[in-house]
Amino acid sequence: MWLKGQLARCTLTAKLPQFVSVGLLISLLIISPTLALQPQESSLARVTITVEKLDLFECDDVTTTPDPYVRVMINGENLNPGNREIDYYESPTYPRQGYSTYVNLAQKTVDMAIELYDADDPWSDDDHCDIFAGEGRNLALRLDLETCAITGDVTSQCNVYLETQGTGGEAATIGFRVDVDNFLTPGVQVRCTHDPIKPQPGDTVTISAEVFDDDFTQLAVSQVEIYVDPMTAPVATATNADWTIFSITPTVNEFSYYCRAVTASNAVEETPWHVVPVGYNRPVIPVVYTTENRTNALDVVFIADRNSYSGSNDTQFLTAVADMIRNGFYGENIFLKGGARTNFWIARDTGEVGPGDACKLGGPDHWGDSTFAFANVGVIVTTGAGGCARRSRRLLSVTAGDFNVVRHEVGHAPFGLADEYDKNGGSSCYFQPDPNPNIYETEGDCHDDLANLNRVGSTCRRFEVNYPPVCDGPGIWWTSEPATNDMMNDNLEPQAADLRSINYYFDQCGKGGC
Amino acid sequence: MNDYMMRKLVKQVLFLLITILFTVMILFTVTTSVGAEPALQPTPVPRQPPRLDIEYLPKLALVELEFTPGNVEFNSGYITKGYSSGSEQAPPGLQVQLLDYVGKIIESFNLYNPLIQDRINPDGTHSQSMLSKAEAKINFAFVAIMKTMRLVDTNNAKTLVEIDLEPLFKSYCLENPNDLDCVADLVPFFFHPGWEIDNPTLSPDMGRLTVKVVIQNIGGNVSSRGVPVLVTLSTDDRQREVLASRRFRITTALLPGQEYTRDVVFMLRNDIPEGLYWLEANVDPNNEFKDLAHSNNVITVHVMIRRP
Numbered sequence: 001m002w003l004k005g006q007l008a009r010c011t012l013t014a015k016l017p018q019f020v021s022v023g024l025l026i027s028l029l030i031i032s033p034t035l036a037l038q039p040q041e042s043s044l045a046r047v048t049i050t051v052e053k054l055d056l057f058e059c060d061d062v063t064t065t066p067d068p069y070v071r072v073m074i075n076g077e078n079l080n081p082g083n084r085e086i087d088y089y090e091s092p093t094y095p096r097q098g099y100s101t102y103v104n105l106a107q108k109t110v111d112m113a114i115e116l117y118d119a120d121d122p123w124s125d126d127d128h129c130d131i132f133a134g135e136g137r138n139l140a141l142r143l144d145l146e147t148c149a150i151t152g153d154v155t156s157q158c159n160v161y162l163e164t165q166g167t168g169g170e171a172a173t174i175g176f177r178v179d180v181d182n183f184l185t186p187g188v189q190v191r192c193t194h195d196p197i198k199p200q201p202g203d204t205v206t207i208s209a210e211v212f213d214d215d216f217t218q219l220a221v222s223q224v225e226i227y228v229d230p231m232t233a234p235v236a237t238a239t240n241a242d243w244t245i246f247s248i249t250p251t252v253n254e255f256s257y258y259c260r261a262v263t264a265s266n267a268v269e270e271t272p273w274h275v276v277p278v279g280y281n282r283p284v285i286p287v288v289y290t291t292e293n294r295t296n297a298l299d300v301v302f303i304a305d306r307n308s309y310s311g312s313n314d315t316q317f318l319t320a321v322a323d324m325i326r327n328g329f330y331g332e333n334i335f336l337k338g339g340a341r342t343n344f345w346i347a348r349d350t351g352e353v354g355p356g357d358a359c360k361l362g363g364p365d366h367w368g369d370s371t372f373a374f375a376n377v378g379v380i381v382t383t384g385a386g387g388c389a390r391r392s393r394r395l396l397s398v399t400a401g402d403f404n405v406v407r408h409e410v411g412h413a414p415f416g417l418a419d420e421y422d423k424n425g426g427s428s429c430y431f432q433p434d435p436n437p438n439i440y441e442t443e444g445d446c447h448d449d450l451a452n453l454n455r456v457g458s459t460c461r462r463f464e465v466n467y468p469p470v471c472d473g474p475g476i477w478w479t480s481e482p483a484t485n486d487m488m489n490d491n492l493e494p495q496a497a498d499l500r501s502i503n504y505y506f507d508q509c510g511k512g513g514c
Numbered sequence: 515m516n517d518y519m520m521r522k523l524v525k526q527v528l529f530l531l532i533t534i535l536f537t538v539m540i541l542f543t544v545t546t547s548v549g550a551e552p553a554l555q556p557t558p559v560p561r562q563p564p565r566l567d568i569e570y571l572p573k574l575a576l577v578e579l580e581f582t583p584g585n586v587e588f589n590s591g592y593i594t595k596g597y598s599s600g601s602e603q604a605p606p607g608l609q610v611q612l613l614d615y616v617g618k619i620i621e622s623f624n625l626y627n628p629l630i631q632d633r634i635n636p637d638g639t640h641s642q643s644m645l646s647k648a649e650a651k652i653n654f655a656f657v658a659i660m661k662t663m664r665l666v667d668t669n670n671a672k673t674l675v676e677i678d679l680e681p682l683f684k685s686y687c688l689e690n691p692n693d694l695d696c697v698a699d700l701v702p703f704f705f706h707p708g709w710e711i712d713n714p715t716l717s718p719d720m721g722r723l724t725v726k727v728v729i730q731n732i733g734g735n736v737s738s739r740g741v742p743v744l745v746t747l748s749t750d751d752r753q754r755e756v757l758a759s760r761r762f763r764i765t766t767a768l769l770p771g772q773e774y775t776r777d778v779v780f781m782l783r784n785d786i787p788e789g790l791y792w793l794e795a796n797v798d799p800n801n802e803f804k805d806l807a808h809s810n811n812v813i814t815v816h817v818m819i820r821r822p
Contacts (some may be wrong), residue, residue: 065658065695065804082621085657087572088694096567119659159561179561229563256563273563282568292564294597295655359632359640368651373574374597388634392650393625394599416603426639429630431605468642470630471605472669514600 009254009353017039020337042266045145046182046340047074047110050085050099050160050292053175059118059129067119068129070174071467074112079511083126085119098296100510102184105145110494114139118172131165131174139164141178148180164452168182170356179273179476182340185261187213188221188269189337194276197287197322198313198346201279204249207509209259211269211445214333218242221261228272229256249276272340281348283371288325288344294374295512298414298505301375302328303364305382306350306395311356320400321346328403334494334502337405341509351380353397359388361395374415389413404491411488415501420479420489422463429471436504438488438497439477446478455480515655515693571595573686573695575656577677581648583631586665586674589649593679593686598655607669610652613662620660625650658683658695680807687734687806690772694733698768699739699806702795702813703728713790714816723747723758723780723819727795731768732813733806739767744799745778750790750816757791758782764797793817 025272049072060066068090072079079099085265086097103110115138116129130137132153141152142242148158156162163175191210199205209226211217224244225234238244248255260270275289284301291297292438302321309317325344329335335342349364363378378395380386386397387405389412396409411417418439446460447450460478467475480497487494494502508514574596578589601610601623608625628648635641652663656679661679687696705726706714716723727745731737746759757782768774797811805811 065697065806067658067695084655087655087657096565096570181561254566273561275566276561277566286566289564289566292567294567295600299597299599356636358634364745368576368653370561370574370594371655373576373599373653376599376602385634388632390632391602391604392628394602394629414599414602424641426635427639428632428640429605429642433603434606469640470644471627472607489750 018222021102043105043179044102044184045105046100047103047143048098048179049112049176050098052096054086054088055173056118057172059127059170059172061118061120061127069117069119071115074101075103075110077101083401084512096293097512098293102387108145110143110145112141112143116172127170129163129172130168130170131172132168133165135465137166143178150178182270183267183270185267187262188219188261188263189333190259190261190269190271191336192271192274193326195322197318198285199276199278204247207246207257209244211261221263223262225260227258253278283348284345285348286343286345291341293514296509298514299345299374299376300342301345301378303345303347303351303378303380305380306352307352307355308383311350312346312348317381323401328406331403332407334499338506341506353380353382353384353386358385358397359390361390361397363395377410388504408487408491411498415505417488417498417501420481420486423465427466427468429468430465430477435500438481438501439479441474443478446480450480453480455496516565548744571597573599573656575654577652579650579675581650581674583629588675588677591677591682593682598653609666609668611664611666612654612660613664614659615661631639676733684733688770691735693734694736696736697804697806698731698737699733700729700797701732701810702743702797704815711818713818715820717820717822718782721782721784723782725778725793727776727778729764729771729774731770731795738763739765741798741803744796746794747780748792750792788820791817791819805809
């Protein structure tokens with residue numbers, strides 16, 4: 001009996017792996033196609049509410065100037081926390097202020113709300129305008145991310161101009177649109193560029209779309225596409241490829257394009273529109289224009305060093321700028337993603353680096369005046385020694401082709417990061433950035449921030465800097481960033497604290513704070 | 515139960531368990547894949563490219579300060595159309611504060627000390643020096659409730675310079691009268707041939723005292739008709755007792771630079787003592803109409819009354 005039982009168990013035990021194997025095999029067969037459909041992480045899309053028209057009508061206080069501001073909520077996030085006003089100038093149909101954030105596509109729907117106020121004099125409460133004829137003063141909307149349908153107080157579609165008007169004593173009109181674009185898929189990156197960077201009438205322009213993984217290794221996807229306005233179908237499509245190109249000879253004074261990658265699982269990675277003027281002649285010329293309202297964008301102005309180039313039309317300078325955009329900014333994940341909130345410009349007049357001192361920087365004529373007041377940073381491109389940020393003047397110097405250095409210097413301005421090294425015996429007026437520090441005055445502050453940087457259990461390293469007599473402060477600093485392979489140390493990869501500052505900055509752009 | 519039956523039973527139980535396991539796995543994979551599947555966008559929805567906004571620009575304030583060691587002075591400033599770069603990170607110590615009409619801080623940001631000059635030495639090391647003079651150009655998005663820009667030394671809690679933005683905005687409004695923020699700025703003053711600037715002498719004629727009131731628009735285009743003006747004559751003592759008052763309305767909308775003149779006649783008692791009195795004109799005394807600056811809506815002058 002015991003023997004028989006043992007035998008039976010042995011027989012079953014012997015057959016058990018077969019059952020399990022068959023089961024696992026069948027399971028894998030069932031799971032494999034569904035696994036292929038799933039992205040590694042959730043995909044994102046940018047949702048933007050752009051206010052295009054305001055008429056305060058009854059909401060306009062007779063005793064004070066019109067000072068409208070909107071409170072836009074997308075996915076529970078207030079995108080105008082400071083109640084920043086919209087300029088209500090001349091024609092009230094042109095405020096065009098954007099409020100955007102990225103949402104997870106897995107959530108299927110996004111709730112949104114729009115409120116309109118007229119700021120009153122400091123002694124009174126702001127007027128809460130009525131922008132919806134039904135109950136309540138605000139607009140409550142729901143966006144379906146799969147169909148782009150808008151429901152709630154308004155039934156419509158995304159990417160369509162909408163207008164609503166309230167009734168009663170505080171009635172006002174608001175015109176807006178809800179846009180969904182810039183789909184992002186983890187593990188997929190699309191670089192979308194054009195050449196020549198500053199086209200002139202008659203030039204043939206080549207648009208390139210390249211697809212990479214997160215390590216910037218070329219990645220073949222189901223489709224690589226290029227779109228040119230006003231076409232709704234791609235003008236170029238490559239199947240099972242990692243790049244495609246398209247040539248165009250613009251017949252109008254500007255053209256627009258964007259690029260898109262579709263994976264085997266139909267996940268989409270796409271760039272925003274790039275608007276390119278043709279033959280512009282202004283003191284500052286946009287060469288890649290992604291964002292209409294400049295408070296929604298990081299505006300980078302490239303300036304030719306007059307000691308290096310004959311002027312801003314020097315082909316060597318234009319090539320250097322194209323390379324700086326392609327390999328400096330679009331050559332690093334976070335700046336490539338941030339490209340959706342970055343405009344690139346070229347100054348018509350030249351600036352100057354040095355000579356003999358990469359920190360001695362002169363902007364073009366009127367730098368600091370209204371012509372360039374919008375610029376978050378001016379990058380003076382030189383063929384000599386560069387690599388210095390004059391943050392008080394929003395100017396940088398960078399040697400042409402030095403892509404790691406341009407990322408390091410923009411880390412300073414506008415992203416507000418400090419150097420994380422000891423200056424090799426030199427001195428510097430370091431300070432702890434606030435918010436989002438990457439260096440700290442005390443070890444305790446550094447430790448307190450470790451959890452925020454997902455570095456619990458890590459240590460903080462100390463470094464010393466000679467403090468010059470012209471500025472106060474300690475000479476000993478702390479950071480949890482690595483000592484090597486770090487953007488603000490050896491000019492290589494942006495690390496956790498760097499990424500936090502850069503992401504924060506781009507988030508502020510989405511709120512009109514750039 | 516014999517061994518055969520036992521084996522058969524165990525086989526059946528095992529088969530059942532594995533079937534259940536398969537079912538659970540299938541259900542799990544199906545539900546999780548549905549939950550995490552990205553929204554498919556094989557065909558993009560048509561959308562507009564951004565418009566190059568070179569015409570429809572908001573208001574921008576630019577202020578130039580001159581720094582010397584221990585001192586900061588206001589050089590120049592103006593308000594124009596354009597975008598501001600916004601504030602960037604800067605070390606603590608110098609703070610720009612933007613205040614509204616009741617002195618509340620609307621916005622603040624730190625400013626680099628422009629006197630500190632960085633340099634890269636021939637050996638590649640960095641060093642700093644203090645300049646003897648440097649300019650700082652500050653820009654910020656201007657909104658009409660902004661009244662003052664202040665630069666504060668936060669280490670020593672000391673205001674280094676304070677700039678009234680109102681005159682800058684008035685200059686802007688004269689060039690851009692159609693800006694909806696550029697409402698009229700009605701300013702009253704008295705005019706009478708032979709008056710001194712201060713302490714004019716007036717003589718009632720048969721008990722009637724006539725003064726000439728002029729209202730000028732030194733602001734923008736957006737002006738209303740029917741703005742009330744209150745003119746009073748009061749005693750020169752602590753009580754400031756109102757002896758006579760007249761109210762009239764400006765019957766027309768005033769364009770920038772335009773004036774409206776009105777003779778105001780007070781009927782005085784015959785026994786009014788000679789001496790000093792206060793004469794006051796107050797435009798829109800109850801703040802019922804838009805005005806660029808309510809602070810200049812009142813003028814008060816000392817007048818000497820003598821009998822003929």
